[in-house]
Amino acid sequence: MPGRLLSLVRPGPSSLSHNKSDTRDAFKPPTALLPPYSVKPPSHNKDTRTKSQESVVIMDALKRHSIGGRHHSDKKSPKVEAQKGATLNMVVESPPLVFYNAPQGSTGAIFSGQLKLDVTEPYVKIEQFEMRLSAVVTTKKPVAPHCPECATQTTEINKWEFLKEPTSLKHGVHPFPFSHLLPGHLPATTHGNLATLDYVLKAVAITASGEKITFQRNLDIKRAIFPGNEKHSIRIFPPTNLTAAVTLPPIIHPIGDFPIEMRLSGIVHNKNDSQTRWRLRKLNWRIEETQKFVSPACSKHSQKVGGEGKGVLHEDTHVVGSEEVKTGWKTDFEQGNIDAEFRAACNIAAKPLCDMDSPNGMQVKHNLIVEMVVAEEWAPLKKLHQATPTGAARVLRTQFHLILTERAGMGISWDEEQPPLYGDVPASPPTYVDDFDLAHLDDETSPLNL
Numbered sequence: 001m002p003g004r005l006l007s008l009v010r011p012g013p014s015s016l017s018h019n020k021s022d023t024r025d026a027f028k029p030p031t032a033l034l035p036p037y038s039v040k041p042p043s044h045n046k047d048t049r050t051k052s053q054e055s056v057v058i059m060d061a062l063k064r065h066s067i068g069g070r071h072h073s074d075k076k077s078p079k080v081e082a083q084k085g086a087t088l089n090m091v092v093e094s095p096p097l098v099f100y101n102a103p104q105g106s107t108g109a110i111f112s113g114q115l116k117l118d119v120t121e122p123y124v125k126i127e128q129f130e131m132r133l134s135a136v137v138t139t140k141k142p143v144a145p146h147c148p149e150c151a152t153q154t155t156e157i158n159k160w161e162f163l164k165e166p167t168s169l170k171h172g173v174h175p176f177p178f179s180h181l182l183p184g185h186l187p188a189t190t191h192g193n194l195a196t197l198d199y200v201l202k203a204v205a206i207t208a209s210g211e212k213i214t215f216q217r218n219l220d221i222k223r224a225i226f227p228g229n230e231k232h233s234i235r236i237f238p239p240t241n242l243t244a245a246v247t248l249p250p251i252i253h254p255i256g257d258f259p260i261e262m263r264l265s266g267i268v269h270n271k272n273d274s275q276t277r278w279r280l281r282k283l284n285w286r287i288e289e290t291q292k293f294v295s296p297a298c299s300k301h302s303q304k305v306g307g308e309g310k311g312v313l314h315e316d317t318h319v320v321g322s323e324e325v326k327t328g329w330k331t332d333f334e335q336g337n338i339d340a341e342f343r344a345a346c347n348i349a350a351k352p353l354c355d356m357d358s359p360n361g362m363q364v365k366h367n368l369i370v371e372m373v374v375a376e377e378w379a380p381l382k383k384l385h386q387a388t389p390t391g392a393a394r395v396l397r398t399q400f401h402l403i404l405t406e407r408a409g410m411g412i413s414w415d416e417e418q419p420p421l422y423g424d425v426p427a428s429p430p431t432y433v434d435d436f437d438l439a440h441l442d443d444e445t446s447p448l449n450l
């Protein structure tokens with residue numbers, strides 16, 4: 001596939017630092033909150049349901065800010081090990097890790113628990129005992145195929161050191177408590193088609209004889225954006241007089257349906273002694289998920305993308321839910337409106353992902369696309385019920401951004417003793433329009449040959 005050279009808008013000077021050897025005392029976020037660049041999306045053919053794009057982008061910003069630093073994971077320790085005198089286990093005490101609200105305004109989530117070092121010998125001398133939490137980004141589209149350095153980037157989020165000096169531990173279970181406030185700007189755990197983001201905890205105790213006692217588990221970090229007010233949007237469809245006013249929920253979830261209300265106005269046009277009017281013949285919706293990832297190149301393979309600090313932008317758009325609405329709209333030719341109310345939902349089998357936007361170039365977004373086919377009729381004013389189709393028809397197509405997020409209530413925000421109660425929610429402000437778009441003739445309104 002031909003590559004496209006894209007420029008990235010670099011962010012302002014950054015005071016962020018990462019790769020610190022010890023971040024226990026002052027946690028420095030490995031990534032900025034702000035998207036450090038904007039990549040112009042390739043123009044889409046709206047009728048193509050599955051699209052894939054790749055482009056070369058300049059990645060200075062990405063490298064400096066990316067959730068991918070350049071330190072790579074240790075060589076894997078063998079899975080089955082000989083008797084070591086001790087074993088490691090973990091008890092997690094904190095609730096499920098849910099970041100509430102958008103990265104910019106999220107207070108994060110507390111992760112806490114105990115590592116349990118079970119000494120099976122009379123005693124064991126432990127030289128070193130530490131645990132690291134890392135963000136591991138792995139792409140399925142590495143710049144150099146089969147190069148693990150291109151495919152995986154690891155960034156340390158936190159490191160705990162449990163022993164200040166070598167220590168002898170007696171037979172029995174020794175608990176080592178830990179806690180950390182995971183900062184709310186971190187992107188949630190995401191397993192996409194182009195890349196995956198996992199949070200990996202690795203604990204290692206090294207005995208005086210050099211044996212490594214290890215424990216590893218992944219942390220599943222979720223994000224739940226609280227619902228705001230419903231969204232009101234207006235779309236117009238020149239050259240017709242048709243206008244669609246659409247009401248959508250502020251957020252949607254991977255599981256469960258949601259309501260869409262739509263009023264199509266301007267359907268009637270009266271002349272001296274006759275009337276032309278549009279009748280809704282067909283109504284479809286679909287939810288498209290767009291995943292993006294900028295594959296970085298390792299230092300060995302940077303020449304493949306034209307030098308250091310560049311990467312390849314991959315994009316994948318696919319449908320995660322669709323339906324034809326067969327009934328449920330009311331036509332009022334006197335008022336000149338068509339009112340439709342229907343429910344839409346993601347198809348769970350399509351494994352929809354929650355929205356995410358990581359400074360390393362990983363992104364997931366959703367759009368709702370509504371398509372209507374309207375057919376024109378003509379009737380004399382004196383005999384309005386005797387309408388005749390004129391043969392003219394149009395496809396009206398419009399799209400709306402949707403925010404797909406986890407349901408709140410799976411965990412408890414660390415800074416709130418209790419989640420807000422329904423009685424606390426203030427009355428909604430007056431209805432307003434926050435979105436007004438001119439649908440382009442070529443794009444959104446097209447004649448239909450019946």
Ligand SMILES: [Zn+2]
Nearest residue numbers: 147150298301
């Ligand atoms: Zn490489």
